[in-house]
Amino acid sequence: MFTSSEENYLKAIFHLSTVSVKGISTNAIAKKLNTKASSVTDMIKKLAEKEVLVYKKYQGVSLTSEGRKIAANIIRKHRLWEVFLVEKLNFNWDEVHDVAEQLEHIKSAKLIDEIDALLGFPKYDPHGDPIPDKDGNLDQIEKSLLSTLLVNESGICVGVNDSSSSFLQFLDKQKIALGQEITVLEKEDFDDSMIIEINERQLSVSNKIANNLYIQKK
Amino acid sequence: MFTSSEENYLKAIFHLSTVSVKGISTNAIAKKLNTKASSVTDMIKKLAEKEVLVYKKYQGVSLTSEGRKIAANIIRKHRLWEVFLVEKLNFNWDEVHDVAEQLEHIKSAKLIDEIDALLGFPKYDPHGDPIPDKDGNLDQIEKSLLSTLLVNESGICVGVNDSSSSFLQFLDKQKIALGQEITVLEKEDFDDSMIIEINERQLSVSNKIANNLYIQKK
DNA sequence: AATAATTTTTAGTCTTGTCTAAAAATATTA
DNA sequence: TAATATTTTTAGACAAGACTAAAAATTATT
Numbered sequence: 207m208f209t210s211s212e213e214n215y216l217k218a219i220f221h222l223s224t225v226s227v228k229g230i231s232t233n234a235i236a237k238k239l240n241t242k243a244s245s246v247t248d249m250i251k252k253l254a255e256k257e258v259l260v261y262k263k264y265q266g267v268s269l270t271s272e273g274r275k276i277a278a279n280i281i282r283k284h285r286l287w288e289v290f291l292v293e294k295l296n297f298n299w300d301e302v303h304d305v306a307e308q309l310e311h312i313k314s315a316k317l318i319d320e321i322d323a324l325l326g327f328p329k330y331d332p333h334g335d336p337i338p339d340k341d342g343n344l345d346q347i348e349k350s351l352l353s354t355l356l357v358n359e360s361g362i363c364v365g366v367n368d369s370s371s372s373f374l375q376f377l378d379k380q381k382i383a384l385g386q387e388i389t390v391l392e393k394e395d396f397d398d399s400m401i402i403e404i405n406e407r408q409l410s411v412s413n414k415i416a417n418n419l420y421i422q423k424k
Numbered sequence: 425m426f427t428s429s430e431e432n433y434l435k436a437i438f439h440l441s442t443v444s445v446k447g448i449s450t451n452a453i454a455k456k457l458n459t460k461a462s463s464v465t466d467m468i469k470k471l472a473e474k475e476v477l478v479y480k481k482y483q484g485v486s487l488t489s490e491g492r493k494i495a496a497n498i499i500r501k502h503r504l505w506e507v508f509l510v511e512k513l514n515f516n517w518d519e520v521h522d523v524a525e526q527l528e529h530i531k532s533a534k535l536i537d538e539i540d541a542l543l544g545f546p547k548y549d550p551h552g553d554p555i556p557d558k559d560g561n562l563d564q565i566e567k568s569l570l571s572t573l574l575v576n577e578s579g580i581c582v583g584v585n586d587s588s589s590s591f592l593q594f595l596d597k598q599k600i601a602l603g604q605e606i607t608v609l610e611k612e613d614f615d616d617s618m619i620i621e622i623n624e625r626q627l628s629v630s631n632k633i634a635n636n637l638y639i640q641k642k
Numbered sequence: 643a644a645t646a647a648t649t650t651t652t653a654g655t656c657t658t659g660t661c662t663a664a665a666a667a668t669a670t671t672a
Numbered sequence: 673t674a675a676t677a678t679t680t681t682t683a684g685a686c687a688a689g690a691c692t693a694a695a696a697a698t699t700a701t702t
Contacts, residue, residue, distance in 0.1 A: 211689065232650055245690055247651055252688090264650060264697060295538035305532045312530075314523045320513035429659065450680055463660055465681055470658095482667060482680060 210311040213280050214239060215249050216258060219269055220277035229266030278342030283318050284310040285331035290321050292332045299332040300374035334365025334384050334420060350423055352388065353398070353416035360389035365420035373418060381405060388421060428529040431498050432457060433467050434476060437487055438495035447484025496560030501536050502528040503549035508539050510550045517550040518592035551592075552583025552602050552638060568641055570606065571616070571634035578607035583638035591636060599623060606639060
């Protein structure tokens with residue numbers, strides 16, 4: 207059994223592993239978890255002891271397959287709870303993160319299986335992130351940042367990179383939602399902003415926005 | 425904000441307060457929480473500091489109205505989660521306690537309000553215990569232990585005293601459920617067992633059983 | 643390659659919540 | 673009421689998880 211703290215480390219390392227393929231550095235973990243490098247070193251040793259990750263001094267860490275499975279399971283719980291909160295309890299997609307962060311640590315296999323069934327075995331969470339299956343596999347769909355699309359290319363909005371509530375609320379305000387079609391009409395070299403068409407409207411979006419919206423090209 | 429541990433102490437003291445009216449003893453709390461008296465003394469001091477209970481050395485403790493409110497709120501969450509697990513997630517009434525014990529500590533006002541609404545604002549949990557309202561008030565219905573009924577008296581089964589899964593499973597096996605009518609047909613002086621009628625069946629129940637079933641007399 | 647800068651680890655401290663053992667207070671009994 | 677038993681508190685220790693400050697290792701720079 208793992209503590210909430212241990213689970214949070216595993217989750218953070220799992221997320222970092224999907225970005226960089228190399229050993230995950232102490233500092234990167236510390237930054238992700240808003241903690242200090244020395245705390246990370248302590249915890250890493252403990253987790254290496256439990257054989258959920260491999261650690262060699264000064265070389266960073268990588269998860270074992272056991273560690274990956276545990277991490278994926280926590281992410282599975284987090285994302286299923288997010289779907290539950292939005293679908294069944296009238297939460298907005300910008301309100302779910304903190305609560306899911308707590309709920310993901312509840313220990314009960316039956317609980318999460320039943321939530322999964324109640325929701326009809328969803329494949330994606332409210333932010334478009336895939337929900338790992340019970341074995342820890344998660345299917346990666348082909349998606350590109352809006353900022354990488356060329357003029358006249360179009361696709362479906364399938365996810366967000368940044369899930370901060372300020373960004374999500376901005377999208378709500380602009381009536382940009384997952385599932386909608388987006389076409390790039392113009393790109394501005396000067397500030398890398400672009401003009402897009404969405405819902406029969408034209409909209410100018412900054413580079414920062416375009417760098418945080420995932421599109422499935424068609 | 426209170427830690428899970430602090431919340432558990434408050435809840436335990438609240439429960440003990442409903443039984444005895446006097447100051448709650450250190451030992452009683454220790455027994456209830458499966459901990460040691462010395463640990464209780466430490467925690468009690470901390471909670472007195474936070475003004476959720478009144479403590480005088482060697483005199484036991486009693487909750488302040490603030491403390492009562494917090495405790496009732498945790499019990500509210502616990503019982504609402506139990507209803508949710510049974511009503512929405514196919515849990516049996518003997519499976520809910522441990523999970524609710526975890527879920528009751530989740531911090532989110534919206535979460536529990538929405539669960540409450542989803543369930544249609546239930547007044548009782550699956551074991552017949554009343555659910556406190558948001559202000560911490562809980563209505564006490566008139567109920568008597570089955571063992572106190574006289575021959576020929578009858579009433580509705582409205583709750584259990586012991587909610588251990590072994591007792592609850594026993595009731596399931598005997599097809600005794602909340603809401604059913606029970607009539608006392610005979611009482612046996614020798615071992616204080618009784619013969620009851622329930623669901624058009626006659627059943628002999630031991631004194632231990634009769635001491636753990638609540639009846640609302642009619 | 644030597645020095646400087648950065649990262650990582652170690653050593654020691656702190657807090658929370660627990661424990662054991664002993665001391666102090668209260669309660670019980672002869 | 674004096675002796676005994678029980679309860680409660682204190683004192684000191686421990687584990688988990690975090691921190692700071694300093695040492696050690698690695699990486700970058702001149």
